[in-house]
Structures are given as structure tokens and as C-alpha cells.
Amino acid sequence: MVGLRERKKQQTRLQISDIATGLFLERGFDAVTIAEIAEAAEVSVNTVYNYFPAKEDLFFDRESELMRRPSDIVREREPGQSAAEALLEQLRSDLDAHSWEVGMHEGFDRFVRCIRESPALLARLYGMERRIAEHLAEVLREEVAADADDPTPEAVATQLVGMNNAIHQVIWNGVYIGHTRAEVGRRARRDLDVHASLLSDTVLNYATRPEI
Structure with a gap:
């Protein structure tokens, strides 16, 4: 059974990924920065990198x-x-x-x-x-x-x-x-x-x- 902490981590990861995908599709992958993704997701840049070490990981999240x-x-x-x-x-x-x-x-x-x-x-x-x-x-x-x-x-x-x-x-x-x-x-x-x-x-x- 997945614990509360793990569920929150999964939710945060999904939230960041969904927001990033929306920005990529709207403006193009190369035009979007990690800082912009972090701001839109209301997390720090370090948090984004903790879940997605490379920018490409955000697009190919599956x-x-x-x-x-x-x-x-x-x-x-x-x-x-x-x-x-x-x-x-x-x-x-x-x-x-x-x-x-x-x-x-x-x-x-x-x-x-x-x-x-x-x-x-x-x-x-x-x-x-x-x-x-x-x-x-x-x-x-x-x-x-x-x-x-x-x-x-x-x-x-x-x-x-x-x-x-x-x-x-x-x-x-x-x-x-x-x-x-x-x-x-x-x-x-x-x-x-x-x-x-x-x-x-x-x-x-x-x-x-x-x-x-």
C-alpha cells in the first residue's frame, strides 16, 4: 500500500509534468524554461530537477x-x-x-x-x-x-x-x-x-x- 508521503510525491510529479506538457504544446519545447515551469507549478527549480533531472524527462514522462x-x-x-x-x-x-x-x-x-x-x-x-x-x-x-x-x-x-x-x-x-x-x-x-x-x-x- 502506498503511503501518504509517496502519494504526495506522485501528485507533485504529475502536477509538474502536466503543467510542463501544457506549456510545451502551447509554446514549443525549446521556448519553455525550467524556471517558467517551476513558477507555473508553484514549486522551486530544484524541486523540478529532483523529479525530472533533464528537461526532456518532462516531455517523455512515460x-x-x-x-x-x-x-x-x-x-x-x-x-x-x-x-x-x-x-x-x-x-x-x-x-x-x-x-x-x-x-x-x-x-x-x-x-x-x-x-x-x-x-x-x-x-x-x-x-x-x-x-x-x-x-x-x-x-x-x-x-x-x-x-x-x-x-x-x-x-x-x-x-x-x-x-x-x-x-x-x-x-x-x-x-x-x-x-x-x-x-x-x-x-x-x-x-x-x-x-x-x-x-x-x-x-x-x-x-x-x-x-x-
């Missing part, structure tokens, strides 16, 4: 959740299901549901615009994509008990995360130029089917969980 998601999906795959199948199934489900995880929720166009206009956010995003692939490779290596010098987990992870990134880019492009969510979803689903059809049998069947 980074850790997004970083873990592909690996969590693989860990929770069904018996008889491979890593690729689990990720493809979840991505198709996210597209059908227009979920926030794939950026198809209302208002996401403002987030896309903010990121594209900020070199700092773009750099952070590229770094996140690299770390997602690295983490997924570690999980795949554990799941198949691969030898330490076996490059296959990294190769498979790179292809699967690359596919995921490509579909997200289709969504971001569509959202940015103003396509409807239905049209964005249709194009993303079409491209996903193409990417999936080009995966080798090795990738498609890698880390298949044994049947019970």
Missing part, C-alpha cells in the same frame, strides 16, 4: 513504460507463440483500438509537432528507440538461453523494433498532415502487413514459447 513495453509483451506471450507473433498481435490490436501507445488518440498531432520542431526531443526519441532494441535483445537472449557471443537476439530485436518504429512513423506522418484516425489506421495496418510478410522464418519463429 518513457520507462514505453521502453519496457515490447519486452513485457514478449515475456507475457502465450504458449506456442513466438516473440514476433506476440508483438505483431499487440500492434494490430493497438491499431484497431486507436490506442495512445501507437499515437492515435485525440490531440496527438500537437505532440508530433512539438517533437519535430525540437532537435533535443528528436535526439531523445532516437536514443529511446535504440535502448528499446537493446532491452528487447537482452530479454530474447534470456528467453532462448542464447550463448553470450550469439548475435541472433540483437539481430532479431533490431528487425522487430525497426518494424515497430516504421509503423509509428507512418502514424506520425499521417497525424502530422491531418489525416483522419481511420485513414491513419488503414495505412498503418497495410504497411504492417507488408513488413510482416518480409520477415524471415527465423525471425517469425524466434523465441517460440513451448506448448504446455
Whole structure:
């Protein structure tokens, strides 16, 4: 059970993050200072840095959740299901549901615009994509008990995360130029089917969980 002190810390963190996000979307990431965020949130600059060591942390406040998601999906795959199948199934489900995880929720166009206009956010995003692939490779290596010098987990992870990134880019492009969510979803689903059809049998069947 979360104690009162911890709940207050969580509330303060959320308050700072929400205020910062509003300012970023209104004025652009690079135009907003930490001092302005602290003043709007009625906290000190040091308090902001205590919760968010870097300014980019305020924008990508759900980074850790997004970083873990592909690996969590693989860990929770069904018996008889491979890593690729689990990720493809979840991505198709996210597209059908227009979920926030794939950026198809209302208002996401403002987030896309903010990121594209900020070199700092773009750099952070590229770094996140690299770390997602690295983490997924570690999980795949554990799941198949691969030898330490076996490059296959990294190769498979790179292809699967690359596919995921490509579909997200289709969504971001569509959202940015103003396509409807239905049209964005249709194009993303079409491209996903193409990417999936080009995966080798090795990738498609890698880390298949044994049947019970």
C-alpha cells in the first residue's frame, strides 16, 4: 500500500509534468524554461530537477513504460507463440483500438509537432528507440538461453523494433498532415502487413514459447 508521503510525491510529479506538457504544446519545447515551469507549478527549480533531472524527462514522462513495453509483451506471450507473433498481435490490436501507445488518440498531432520542431526531443526519441532494441535483445537472449557471443537476439530485436518504429512513423506522418484516425489506421495496418510478410522464418519463429 502506498503511503501518504509517496502519494504526495506522485501528485507533485504529475502536477509538474502536466503543467510542463501544457506549456510545451502551447509554446514549443525549446521556448519553455525550467524556471517558467517551476513558477507555473508553484514549486522551486530544484524541486523540478529532483523529479525530472533533464528537461526532456518532462516531455517523455512515460518513457520507462514505453521502453519496457515490447519486452513485457514478449515475456507475457502465450504458449506456442513466438516473440514476433506476440508483438505483431499487440500492434494490430493497438491499431484497431486507436490506442495512445501507437499515437492515435485525440490531440496527438500537437505532440508530433512539438517533437519535430525540437532537435533535443528528436535526439531523445532516437536514443529511446535504440535502448528499446537493446532491452528487447537482452530479454530474447534470456528467453532462448542464447550463448553470450550469439548475435541472433540483437539481430532479431533490431528487425522487430525497426518494424515497430516504421509503423509509428507512418502514424506520425499521417497525424502530422491531418489525416483522419481511420485513414491513419488503414495505412498503418497495410504497411504492417507488408513488413510482416518480409520477415524471415527465423525471425517469425524466434523465441517460440513451448506448448504446455
